[in-house]
Amino acid sequence: MAEEKELRYDPAAIEPKWQERWAADPALYAAEPDAHGKPKYYVLEMLPYPSGQLHMGHVRNYSIGDALARHMWMRGYNVLHPMGWDAFGLPAENAALKNNTPPREWTLSNIAAMKRQMQRLGLGYDWATEVTTCLPEYYRWNQWFFLRMYERGLAYRKKSKVNWCPQCATVLANEQVIDGRCWRHEDQIVEQRDLVQWFFRITAYAQELLDGLDKLDGWPEKVRTMQRNWIGRSEGTEVDFSVEGRSEKIRVFTTRVDTIFGATSVQLAPEHPLVAALAVEDAALCAQVDQLIAEQKAARETGDIGGIEKHGVPTRAFAINPYNGEKVPVWIANYILADYGTGAIMSVPAHDERDFEFATKYGILIRRVIAPADPAAEEPVLPFVSEDGILINSGAYNGLTCEAAQKKLQEVAAAGGFGEAKVTFRIKDWGVSRQRYWGTPIPMIHCERDGLVPVPDDQLPVVLPPQIEITQQGGSPLSRVPDFVNVICPRCGGAALRETDTMDTFVDSSWYFYRYTDAKNASAPFDSRRAGYWFPIDQYIGGVEHAILHLIYSRFWTKVMRDLGLIVNDEPATRLFTQGMVIKDGAKMSKSKGNVVSPDDMVARYGADATRMYALFAAPPDRDLDWQEDGVAGVSRFLGRVWRLVTKYAAAAQAGRGAEAVAQGAAAQQLQRKLHQTIAKITLDFEGRWHFNTCVAAIMELVNEMQGADAQLAAGEVSVPVLYELLRNLILLLAPFAPFIAAELWEELGEKSAILRAPWPVSNPALAKEDEIEIPVQVNGKLVTVVRVSAEADTKTIESTALSDEKVQSRAAGKTVAKVIVVPRKLVNLVVK
């Protein structure tokens, strides 16, 4: 009975055994810088937020990364494959409110639960390098970096309009506002508030962040495009218009200074500084401006700033065009943004759609100053938006091309001291202050005498007080902890107050992957030599939702660390892979839709191997994957077939170990050929194509073929060494995708050492080659028949074989063969008339 039971594949019987063995052997997945010439490979999956439960997106992400890591181990690389926890963040505070559990306890118990899930899935991480961002051992280095950035002017404080989410009760970065709503609360409109906040000067690296994208050819084009748009570089000119009867000037930013003779008004953002001055003198205007501000705010909050109905009010002021002294009216308009460019524009209705719409609505003069480059062209319809033209109505500049005029006008402005060429970026500095408890305390002190005083390095870390009352009240919960707030000023020794804002959690994830290289370092964020060995990351894998937030912050942080002399690489990762979403019934899995599939459930029913393998099999990794449980069951049945096949022949095959596998007879040759074809296919895919769905399919084909030859195997028609070769390599091919069953069957085959240390199989092209191949024969492009020829058959042989075929002859009868195309090994096409 017991013997027969063993014939059945039972993941619940084998998986726990290997989980225990692997947990007891930390050296298995361990990585150390290696001086013996083994090439290094750093494969990284984005670290999860410890919500307490892995979801299928995680399973998919980690199944891809783990398959790659295992493959690279077997290829003989020194592999770093780490995992950690993005452990700060608001959910821990919400859980504290709800369950009265301290955030730290809640987070750490979630981490323990998710780690167990990962071990159940058999993911091969080096837990010795585990990073947990909410522990002082980690976040003290956030504080250390903050101080280094403060010293260099890269961290600074300013009062500004900030994005405020009432549900988070904190400020959000621009990157965390999506269509005017909070990135965590889709139904929450983000409010604008004036607050003093800490910022990181990411704009200092705007140009380098942009230029670097061109070199990141291992990143998806989509991500690069998104980052380019986000950085939003724009080349143009700033020009001062003086204001009649006033000392202030209006500086405008334009990308089309060549059209400046067509500027018939100047438009100010409602919150432009000059507007306040003008409104003071004009009560009616003041009310109208408030109206414009309200409209702009409303549009921003609904996320539809593009759809705002253009509305403006005239002022009594006139601006003077510095090039020709022309007086143009100054307007205030609701579509001009105070925080882009200079918050003021020159309006050229003839050559700009928005300006045209506005001028038409309010009856402002429209003057054409650009003619089509082709003199024979028809009179253009206004607005004529083209940079390919010739200046007219532009005084001394008439006849110049747009491009030449821009250059000339910039020179004149610079010489005249009223303007200059200017590059503007859309990206803004990164607001990092959060009025929350569960984050890294900002290491600064406010002293009445000394002002802002950094916490000295030797007083780091500034530790979060463990006992704290979490409430939904405004302001940081830390501000209500006197022991935390009241400090001695490090400079004057007097009483002072600690900064109570904490850092955005995206700070934590901006450099965590460096910490993996030296996770226990207590005297530095990491050792530069260790990071130098492992970096850059060879393959980073995660969701496309981080294309802007995490991935742009990480690139920024890398450049800052490079400038601090800690590392030498300019970019964190050479290759980035963004996997598709896991969906169910056509929709993203979510609690509200009730279509969530639990990984634990899948593992309990079908085993970790089937769950992981299905995640790779159901779709190519970059596409969305529709989770169908029947498919998991199918993969599980497949593994059952593998199990029966290998266990049936494992004992007999072992005698063939070490002997040369020479295939005699058609069945053996065909099986060996299929094996070597499969090895070649899968190896090639790991090298870049990454169609793991077809890799799994290829293994299925191999197994189907072996199963189909069961009678021959049973009859001993396949020699023992060939049988051994077949089983051994089948198991090796399976190992990256289904590590548990592979380990078990490896042992079954009499192997004592870890399969992870076994060399990846190498395909022998001579054995993979077909002897005879089928060549389709077409007549006028239509398939007529298929002929069998030798794989080496030359063009002539193939042609004569095809022409002598009965079906071909009957098709061609009575017609002239105009042409015969023969593609060796591919096809024959007869063109007949």
Place this chain on the structure above:
RNA sequence: GCGGAAGUGGUGAAAUGGCAAACACACCAGCCUUAGGAGCUGGCGCCGCGAGGCUUGCGGGUUCAAGUCCCGCCUUCCGCACCA
């Protein structure tokens, strides 16, 4: 509006310009019985009894040959969007 990706059976999907639908799921028919979430055999794009014809969102084009390349359009998804 701008930019990107995609559109192939009932479903997930496969196909260096060279036999469209590999591999699975579901379904159908049969076999087996230790009755299992098992196993085995066969069938399964559409029309047609059949011979055969048709088929990769739509319309053109290039080519001996197009799911694949080019042009135009439609649809879906994603990102950006008065950014001056």
